[in-house]
Amino acid sequence: MSENIHGFIYEKDTDGIVTVTMDMDGPVNAMNSQYRDAMQNTVAKLETETDLTGVVLASAKSTFFAGGDLRELSSVAKGQEEQQFRMIDDDIKAPLRRLEKLGVPVVAAINGAALGGGLEICLACHYRLALNTPKVLIGLPEVTLGLLPGGGGVVRSIHMLGLEKALPLLLEGTRLNAAKALEVGYVDALVDDADALITSAKAWIKDHPSACTQPWDRKGHTIPGGNASNPAVRNLLSVAPAMTLKKTRGLLPAPERILAVAGDTMSVDFDTALRIESRGLAFLITTPAAKNIITAGFFQMNSVNGGAARPKDVEPGKVKKVGILGAGMMGQGIAFSSAMAGIEVVLKDLSLDAAEQGKAYTARLLDKQIQRGRKTEDDKNTVLGLIKATDSYTDLKGCDLIIEAVFENIELKNNVTKEAEGYLTENGVYGSNTSTLPISQLAEASAKPENFIGIHFFSPVDKMPLVEIICGDKTSDTTLARAFDYARQIRKTAIVVNDSLGFFTSRVFGTYLDEGARLLTEGHDPVLIDAMGKQVGMPVGPLTVQDEVSQELTRKAAATHRDMGVLGSNSDCAVNIDLCETMVSQFGRGGRYHGGGYYEYAEDGSKTVWPKLYELYYNANASVPHQDMKERLLFRQVIESLKCLQEGVLRSVAEGNVGSLLGIGAPAWTGGFLQFVNTYEHHQDTGPAAFVARAKELAERYGDRFTPPAIAVEKASAGDRFQ
């Protein structure tokens, strides 16, 4: 006889063991209002049982339990902290506390992923049994969403594992497979056979009828490794803030709050610590960082990866053989990523030697992975076996995709297009990995411009997760769908943008470099300028990154654009272009790999400012508040992104956010350069109105380039957000 309690199937057997099988509405079990009803009523019913001997908590879904309801969480507005705190403390925590104090053994039978709230439920059980399958993932990834595990995850992890073991798991949101979870101690035993999971759980209950007290409820319990009075714990608590800040730069409230809750947990009793944890989660839920990270990093990322931009009526397809033209840095990276996905690769360069060198790159990367124990010699041979290095176009025969990655020169690219495209299969796709040249113009050299598309990779290709797909004016839906499917096939996230100078990512990135150049020529200290870029959350300061990109490349791209008559046609980066020109032509400072740029580089990789730079530009009287410097560097990119949306270069807000996060290095806390506007706070105001007001201030102080684009002004006056 079973009963359905708000999606929890409650079934008592003749031995007095109740199996609660979670089978909530929707595809997964989640910590939403249905769950809260289900768990509270289930626990209440268990408490009234008279001959209860144990409880097994199981799932009817392929995942055990999926964690918090992010939609619900991300809709919580500022000011609702108290209501959230009560909900977390009374409706989520209290029932779990009652569950672990039922007086009978409670066993979690983990058949699939138990992440976040899912693991927190398991931690409130006395024993955790997991199926030994790759489906099982265990961990508390809340921090990666700007949150903390508020269902007891912080406190129970610490009381189970000790601070030293728990802290990295909590701060990094590590997801563990079943074996690793067993090793860490989150799981007590593994079961190989899915059908034996429940019976094993019941058997354990029968063998351990009195195992119904959690360690933290036992008399004399101490946290493994000691509490705040233990010298080793004290050491950890004193260095953890610095180690955390080194990673977050003070921009992410979640790790800081986790650390604070962990610190308090070491000084107070278990129940008090749980309450402090609830307050911490209530706090984080309404922070802009959490909203931004959940919106862009989760929902929009899922929608982009789910193919929102892919034409729906084209059948999915897979690339079998890809031809790559040019075995330079980009070509060899594309070859690696493609071969790793099992695609046959033809890597062509002018000479066989150059092509072989490109192939050797894949061998080197795999050697590294073999050293780390992630790959075997066999894997390496298989992957290398897929790559054919050649100097002959004829080897391209039978490719269903060709990606051109030769120098950024229109004439060269046109020649290559004409030489290569004939070898494509019927309706094969020809992609150009250009970052600076207009796709529609390149497509003019093609006999089939409808099959021509931009496939813009980022360097280093093996590490950078983004591909920017650019549609020319004649690119067909089928071609777009093929390019998109290929990107997914090689496990990249793809955004689709319309053709425009610099597309989306390079265009926006250019403004970051330009604002850095402006700050430099205004007389600010280069060290300070780069520090401000990092303090606002960019991976590298604008001057350092210009050195990496190379002043030489910026100058060349500008020259090409000048020749084409399109220089500065959509954004004004004149200051940076002039500066790069000066640096290269007058001082031979072409960039890091051209002997040095704004910085001089030592053998050991350390760098110091090129002294002449101070002589040329430094002005001790130049003074701009640090906050303004940081916001200038950020706002330039945000405004450029808004313009891209306004002009239709960006086809969706989601792609703008995901693209800026993965391709430009938009700070995680912003949720991307468009989402940033939605939660921007200024003078008691929040959202586009606040952004517009601040942009106007910056425009007044520093120039028209900060004038908010019409699309932002419209959103502000409509009280709307970028969605």
Added chain:
Amino acid sequence: MPHTAYIFDALRTPRSKGKADGSLHEVKPVALGAGLLNALQQRHDLDTRRVDDVVMGCVSPTGEQGGDVAKSIVQFAGWDESVPGVQLDRFCASGLEAVNIAAMKIASGWEDLVVAGGIESMSRVPMGSSGGAWLYDPEVALHDSIVPQGIGADTIATLEGWSREDVDSFALASQQRAAHAQAQGYFDRSVVPVKDLNGVTILEKDDFIKPNTTLDILGQLRPSFEAMGKLGFDDMMLRKYPQLPAIHHVHTPGNSSGIVDGSSAVLIGSEQAGKDLNLTPRARIVATAVLSTEPTIMLTGPGPAARKALTKAGMTTADIDLFEINEAFASVGLRFMRDLDISHEVTNVNGGAIAMGHPLGATGAMLISTVLDELERRNQKRALIALCVGGGMGIATIIERV
């Protein structure tokens, strides 16, 4: 004195049981103190750059309450980085000592605006955590005949002939007066609710008071110090008081001060600072005194300290409208009234530490706010505050409304 030390305001947190199940256990000492400083700053729109020093008493300055906790509190409150802070320890007098030191800083003219108060999270940093030679060095304890304070309190009652009912009656009055005062809102001006990082109230009012207690209930509690006395401490005491045949152990948890968490802050400054910052003086500090008496009985200092302060002020008890004696133990209050020959009618009129608890380092400055509010409510002029102190010390402060 070249300068008058004015009291511009006096605030305190509510108090709660100083154990894991107390309402304030979840609030770390630094946060408890910082919340109060924030309230002080907001209430007066205080330009914190003008604060010369923050002096805070703390009796267990170790662990998360250690390392000059006053400075940590100032920073955690987000006060201007120019504001220093110092923690001091004169045992149970620490909070009032902070007030007196602040008054001296102002009176000397060497500083203009000082915050004085205290912090004690007894639930998180238990009494005795910071150790001390007087507690844990046998040679020192033998040298000075150190006995647990409760035995000193029991000795005072024995010497004076006060029965269990006498001390319980004093305790009952404390509970009834505190309950009445709280119900009437007499504490509302100075008690600042404790909030969490979300601004959600954790504790609004003192929740240690037991308004429904009776002499009967109090009478059923077992004496706290009998067992310790039997171990040998009674004999140690009797060597000093050979006229007594035995110590009567009359003190229980019901007629001793409660172990609680709490914090206090008093804003003290010069006339000029008040003018500059638009602060209205509520009272001035007339005189302060500290001294020491017989260390084994330990708790007889308040009366002599009060006398010393009165002499300094050129006053007698007749000039004082209200008295506050910290109710460390009921016999301390009774002894203080007897020493000064004053009535319970003008002493601890709104109850004391027996009802509300004694957060060691914070209490002294809490008493300033309690009695100042009451002087204003009654439209009276002067009050004298006194506490007994470890080591036999006593402390007193006289304030006068302006």
